[in-house]
Amino acid sequence: MATRVSYPVEIKMKAIEMKVEGISVKEIMEQLNIRNKTQVETWMRWYRNGEVNRLEQPVGKQYSYGKGPAYTSELEQLKAENHFLKQQIEVLKKYEGYGKEVSPKIVVDLVESIQGKVTVKQACSWLGVPRATYYRWKAKPEPETKQPNSLVEKIRELCTQHKFRYGYRKITALLRTQQTINHKCVQDIMQREQLQCRVRVKKRKPTGQPTYIAEHLLKRQFQANAPLEKLVTDITYLPYGGKMMYLSSILDLYNGEIVASSIADRQDTALVLDTLNQLPPVPCAMLHSDQGSVYTSQAYQEAVKGKGITMSMSRKGTPADNAPIESFHSTLKSETFYLEGITHTTTAIVEQTVRDYITYYNSIRIQTKRNNQSPIDFRRLAI
Incomplete structure (x- = not known):
């Protein structure tokens, strides 16, 4: 059995946002370094069913969501699982082909051999077999698949x-x-037997190469000694109005202030250029982003150099390299759209909600790591 990977909540939310925007699962897997496409499909199913809280559950910990047995203590659970696994090994050793894929016959015999010690539901959950499948195999064993x-x-x-x-x-x-x-x-x-049709070769879409990829200069050093010394930027999706909207933001790591932002209905170079142009000339500043196509484009790179800014980019498939702006976008959605239950509204309300929150975030909302001051108050007192 392959080792299961636990993905951070930030990566799961990023994958959902990219899928909602219409990006293919293959491209999502490449950009976020996700191994299995079923992971993305499962996260999307939870998102559509309103079960966003399940994104925070650890790998394999389904019991708290009513999908497995409940125990009065962790020790009791471990004892029960240990007892079952010992019996499982003893039973499986009796069958030819032990160590390969378990057949329906082995599953049925195993569950029947431990009846009275654990429930059918418990046994099936540990084996990873649905209870309905077990009963179907028991009622009508599957025929041998070997062909003459x-x-x-x-x-x-x-x-x-x-x-x-x-x-x-x-x-x-x-x-x-x-x-x-x-x-x-x-x-x-x-x-x-490798006898498939050999006429039509699968066509692959040419992905091309980015114009420019900068080094990872920020290296997760998210502290700055002066305003506009270190900046981080990213784009997030706003799927709450009549059409998909996009928010591009630039955050100052010195005081956590959003110093520039733009909202548009297209995720293109014009959106990030509009955000960048809101900055004053800031020589010797560092601007960090991911490796999105809008940030690696020639037009954006020329605009960055024109302002005397040094570009830094996250490593591929590593959203944590840009954690502050990812955190801000998550906080914005949690404290507005998720908190107020806004799922379907007008585009104008989405835009106004975002603008009002950014004003509140910069001027009023206090931050513990900045001595319980708002970003603007922190900057003023420091000066």
């Missing part, structure tokens, strides 16, 4: 005869003139 050599040879002969121009559907149609057969069986054999 004659069928394999027939399929091989047909594929060779037609020079591998046919896929499993056409091969199935030819076989059905002689016998009854399921297309899934034919597909399984052709995949296992």
Whole structure:
């Protein structure tokens, strides 16, 4: 069994936002370094069902959400699981092929051998098999999947005869003139024996190369000694109005103030340039972002250099390198749209909500790490 990976909540939320925006799962996996596409699908299912709180649960800890047995203490749970695993090993050793994929027969025999000691629900949850599947296997054992050599040879002969121009559907149609057969069986054999159609090669979209990728100069040193010395920027999605909106923000690490922001209905270079142009000339300042295409574009890089700013970029698939601005965007949504239950409203209300919150965040909202002062008050007193 492969080692399961625990992803931070920030990465899960970023993946959901990118999926809502229409970015493909493959591109999301590449950018955020996610191993399995089912992870993204599961997070999206929780998001659609209003179960955003489940994003914070650890790997494998489903019991608190009503999907496994409850115990009065952790020690009791560990004892029960240890007892079950010992019995599982003893039973599995009796069967040929132990260590390979567990067959339905082994699962049924294992659960029946420990009845009275643990419940069927507990046994199935530990085995990772749905209880309904166990009862289906018990009522009607699955037939052997091994196919006779004659069928394999027939399929091989047909594929060779037609020079591998046919896929499993056409091969199935030819076989059905002689016998009854399921297309899934034919597909399984052709995949296992490497007999697939060789005519149409999959087309791959050329991704191209970014114009410019800067070094990771910030290196998670999120403290600054003067205003506009270190800046961080990012784009977040606002899927709450009549259409998808995007917020581009620049945060000053000195006092946590949002010094520039723009809202638009397109995530393009014009959006980030509009945000950047709100900054005054700041020689020797550092501006940190991720490796998004808008930040690596030639137009954006020329504008950054024109202001005398040094560019820094996060490592690929590492949102934590840009944690302060990620945290701000998360806080903004949590304290406005999530808190007030805003899911479907007008675009104008979305824009006004964001602008009002940024004003509140800069001028009124106190921050513990800044002596319980708002960002603007902290800057004024420091000066």
